[in-house]
Amino acid sequence: MASITAVSIRRPVATAMVYLILIVVGIVSFRSLPVDLLPQVEFTQLTVRVSYPNVGPEEVERIITDPIENAVAGLPNLERVTSRSEEGSSRVRLEFARGTNIDEAANDLRAALDGLRDELPIEADAPRIFKLDLDRIEVVSLAVTSTRHLADLTRILEEELARRFDQIPGVGAIDIRGGVYREVRVELDRDRLRASGLTALDVQAALARDNVTLPTGTVKRGLDDLYVRALGEYRDLDEIARTVVARPDGRPIRVRDVAQVRDAFEDVRYLVEMNGVPAISLGIQKQSGSNTVAVASAVRREAERINRERSDLQLTVVVDQSDFIRKSIGSVQNSAIWGSLLAITVLYAFLRNRSSTSIIALSIPISVIATFGLLYFGGLTLNQMTFGGLALGVGLIVDNAIVVLESIVRRREESGDSKPEAAAVGTREVAGAIVASTLTTCVIFLPVVFARTTSGALFQALALVVVFALACSLFVALTLVPVLAARFLRLHPRKDGERSSTGRTFERVENWYTGRLRQVLARRGVVFAVTGVLLLLAISAWPLIPVELAPQTDADEIDIELEMARGTNIAVVRTLVDELEDRVRAAVPAQDIHLFSTEIRGDSAAVELKLAPQEARTLTAAELADRVRREVDGEVPGGELDVEAQQGLWMLNRVFSSGGGGNAIEIELRGWEIDAADRTAGEIRERIQRLPGITDVRVSRREGQPEQRLVLDRERIAHLG
Numbered sequence: 001m002a003s004i005t006a007v008s009i010r011r012p013v014a015t016a017m018v019y020l021i022l023i024v025v026g027i028v029s030f031r032s033l034p035v036d037l038l039p040q041v042e043f044t045q046l047t048v049r050v051s052y053p054n055v056g057p058e059e060v061e062r063i064i065t066d067p068i069e070n071a072v073a074g075l076p077n078l079e080r081v082t083s084r085s086e087e088g089s090s091r092v093r094l095e096f097a098r099g100t101n102i103d104e105a106a107n108d109l110r111a112a113l114d115g116l117r118d119e120l121p122i123e124a125d126a127p128r129i130f131k132l133d134l135d136r137i138e139v140v141s142l143a144v145t146s147t148r149h150l151a152d153l154t155r156i157l158e159e160e161l162a163r164r165f166d167q168i169p170g171v172g173a174i175d176i177r178g179g180v181y182r183e184v185r186v187e188l189d190r191d192r193l194r195a196s197g198l199t200a201l202d203v204q205a206a207l208a209r210d211n212v213t214l215p216t217g218t219v220k221r222g223l224d225d226l227y228v229r230a231l232g233e234y235r236d237l238d239e240i241a242r243t244v245v246a247r248p249d250g251r252p253i254r255v256r257d258v259a260q261v262r263d264a265f266e267d268v269r270y271l272v273e274m275n276g277v278p279a280i281s282l283g284i285q286k287q288s289g290s291n292t293v294a295v296a297s298a299v300r301r302e303a304e305r306i307n308r309e310r311s312d313l314q315l316t317v318v319v320d321q322s323d324f325i326r327k328s329i330g331s332v333q334n335s336a337i338w339g340s341l342l343a344i345t346v347l348y349a350f351l352r353n354r355s356s357t358s359i360i361a362l363s364i365p366i367s368v369i370a371t372f373g374l375l376y377f378g379g380l381t382l383n384q385m386t387f388g389g390l391a392l393g394v395g396l397i398v399d400n401a402i403v404v405l406e407s408i409v410r411r412r413e414e415s416g417d418s419k420p421e422a423a424a425v426g427t428r429e430v431a432g433a434i435v436a437s438t439l440t441t442c443v444i445f446l447p448v449v450f451a452r453t454t455s456g457a458l459f460q461a462l463a464l465v466v467v468f469a470l471a472c473s474l475f476v477a478l479t480l481v482p483v484l485a486a487r488f489l490r491l492h493p494r495k496d497g498e499r500s501s502t503g504r505t506f507e508r509v510e511n512w513y514t515g516r517l518r519q520v521l522a523r524r525g526v527v528f529a530v531t532g533v534l535l536l537l538a539i540s541a542w543p544l545i546p547v548e549l550a551p552q553t554d555a556d557e558i559d560i561e562l563e564m565a566r567g568t569n570i571a572v573v574r575t576l577v578d579e580l581e582d583r584v585r586a587a588v589p590a591q592d593i594h595l596f597s598t599e600i601r602g603d604s605a606a607v608e609l610k611l612a613p614q615e616a617r618t619l620t621a622a623e624l625a626d627r628v629r630r631e632v633d634g635e636v637p638g639g640e641l642d643v644e645a646q647q648g649l650w651m652l653n654r655v656f657s658s659g660g661g662g663n664a665i666e667i668e669l670r671g672w673e674i675d676a677a678d679r680t681a682g683e684i685r686e687r688i689q690r691l692p693g694i695t696d697v698r699v700s701r702r703e704g705q706p707e708q709r710l711v712l713d714r715e716r717i718a719h720l721g
Helices: 002-010 012-032 057-072 102-114 150-166 190-196 200-210 237-241 292-309 321-351 354-377 384-415 419-444 454-488 501-521 524-544 570-587 621-632 650-656 674-689 714-720
Strands: 045-051 078-086 089-096 128-131 138-146 171-177 182-188 213-221 224-231 244-246 259-265 270-274 277-286 313-320 554-563 593-601 604-611 640-647
Touching (some): 002 012, 002 454, 012 354, 089 102, 138 150, 150 171, 171 292, 182 200, 182 237, 237 259, 277 292, 292 313, 292 321, 313 321, 313 593, 321 354, 321 384, 354 384, 354 454, 419 454, 554 621, 570 621
Antiparallel strands (some): 078 089, 138 313, 182 259
C-alpha cells in the first residue's frame, strides 16, 4: 500500500490521468446503466398452462391437471406444486429450491411434458411453460379514443400504431384490449337443414374444406419449372354463400340455401372506457433487462408525436410505471447529494481549513463516479437498492479520506515535514489501519452475498454497491488524497505551544467531557439502573412498533376490482359498473380525479382512478380509498368488490409473494370435499371480516359458469337407430 502511495506522489500526472480515465468510464457507465425500481430477481418458479376450451373445471382437473402433476412430481429440486383448474384452462405452478438453475429445470419439465402429450385429449392445446418474470408487467398503458368507429380504430391500432411502438428499442409485447373485430357469420336455418338432410357439422366441414390454399406441384413450360398453387381462400361473402355443402341426387345444395351469410362483428367480451368515453387500451411491456424509464419515455414521445400527426384519434397515458421510479430514485439521489453536502459542511466546521475540506470533498464524487463503473461491469442496474447503497456508502466513503488527511496534517503541523514527505509518511502510518477497517466493514455484508432468499437477492445489490464504494474510497484515500495533499494542502508547521482555534475548541470540549465522565463513574449504580429501565422500556415498546414490508408511499392511484358470478352477461356488468362509477365519483372530489378509466372483462371489471398529484390534494390515496370503500361496500348485488390504494412499492409485494396477488395474509384450506371446504371458507371469511383493520376478504374459489347438461340415453339412441 505504501508503494502505491509513493508512486502516486512521485507521478502526479500519471495519477491524474488514471482518475480522469476512471471518471470518464464512470460517467459513461452511469449513462448506460438501466434504470428500474428494483434489482433483477430470478425466480425459481415455472408455470404450466394448458387450454381445453368449453370443458368444466372438474373435467379439466381430472383429464389435464392430475396427469401433469403426476408427470412433474419427480423433477429434481422441486419443493412445491400448486394447481388451479378453471373452465377451459389448467394452470400448474412449480416452485423449486433456491439456487436451482431455472433453465435446466425448464428443460427437465419440458422433457416430462413431452412424454405426457399423447395422454392428453387431442382437443387440448399443447402444454406451455412460463417463467415468472416481473418484466412482463406493463410499463405503460395507453387509452386511445377517436371519433371513428371502434372497428376502424382497432384496425388502425393493429396495422399502423402498434408497429410504430413495436419499433421502439426495448419494447416487448403489445397488448390491444377492448377492440372490435370483424366476423363473418353463417346463420343456419334449422328448418332448411332438416329438410335437406344436413347438419351444422356438414356446413362446417364444407367451409373448412373449400377455404384453403394448397400446393399442387410443379409443371414444365419450355425451359421453366412452374410452381402451381390452388388458391381457394374466400375473398368475399358471395363465395362463402356459393359453397357447395352436399349433392344429393346430383343437385348441389349451397350454403345460401340453408343459411344466411352476414358481415358482422365478434361478440363484445371486453369494454374499455376513459372518462366515460369508449376507448381501446394499448398495454406495452418492455423487454427483459431493458431500461424501464428509457422505454416509458420513448413511448410517451411517440404517443405525443402521433397526437400531433393525427386529428382523428387521441392517445392518453393512463399508467406509467416509470413515474414512481423517477420520483423514488430521484428522492434517494437527492438524499445522497444532501448527505454529501452535509458531510462536507460538518468537516469544514471542524477542520476550518478550505484546502483540507476541498480535498475530502473531491474524494466523495470521484469515489461515487468510479463506483458506477463497477456497477456497469458487475451487471447491476440503477434502482432503489443500488442508490440506497450509495446513500449509505457516502458516509463511509469519507472515513478513509479523513483518517489519511488527519495523519498528513499531523505530520505537517507537529513534525514540520514537507508536504510530499508528510503525505507519504502520514499515509504510510495509517494505511494498514484503513485497509483493516475497510475490510471489516465489507465482511459485514458478506453473508448477504450468499443468501438464497428473495430478500437476500434484493439486498445483494445494496451490499455490492457499499463494497464497491468502499473499495473505491480506499483506493482514493491511498492514492489521490496524498497527491492532492502534497500539492495543494495549505498548512504550515505549528510552533511550540501554538494551538489553532479549532484545537482550542476541541480542548474545551474534551475537558467538559472528562468532567462529566468522572461524575458518571462516581454513580455507577444509577447508570446501571437507568440503563436497565431504558432497556426494559425498549423491549416492551417493540410490539407496539408497526411492521411493514416497505414504507407506505402514495402512488396517486386507486384500483377497484369488481367480480361477478361466472357467466354474468357483460351487459349486466356494464349496468352495475355505471352505478359503481356514480358512487365512486360521489366519494372522491372531482378536483382530485385526473383520469377515470374502466375495463369490463366479461363477468369482471376494473375501475382505475388516476389521482391528481399529492401536493394538489387534501387527502392521501389511502384515505380516498377508505372513503370509496365505505361508499360502495355492499352496493353491488351479487358482486365482490376490492378497493385498494396502489402503493408505490407494490412491486415488492409481488416479489415476496413469488408473483402472487400480493395479499397481506393468505390462508390455504385443503381437502377433498368441495362443499365442506366452501362452507368452512365462508365461516372463516365472516370471522376475519369482523377483525379490526381487515378489508377486502375474498375467497379464491369461484363457482363455475352455469351450464346446460345433456345426459345421453344410449338405449333410446340405439332404438332410434
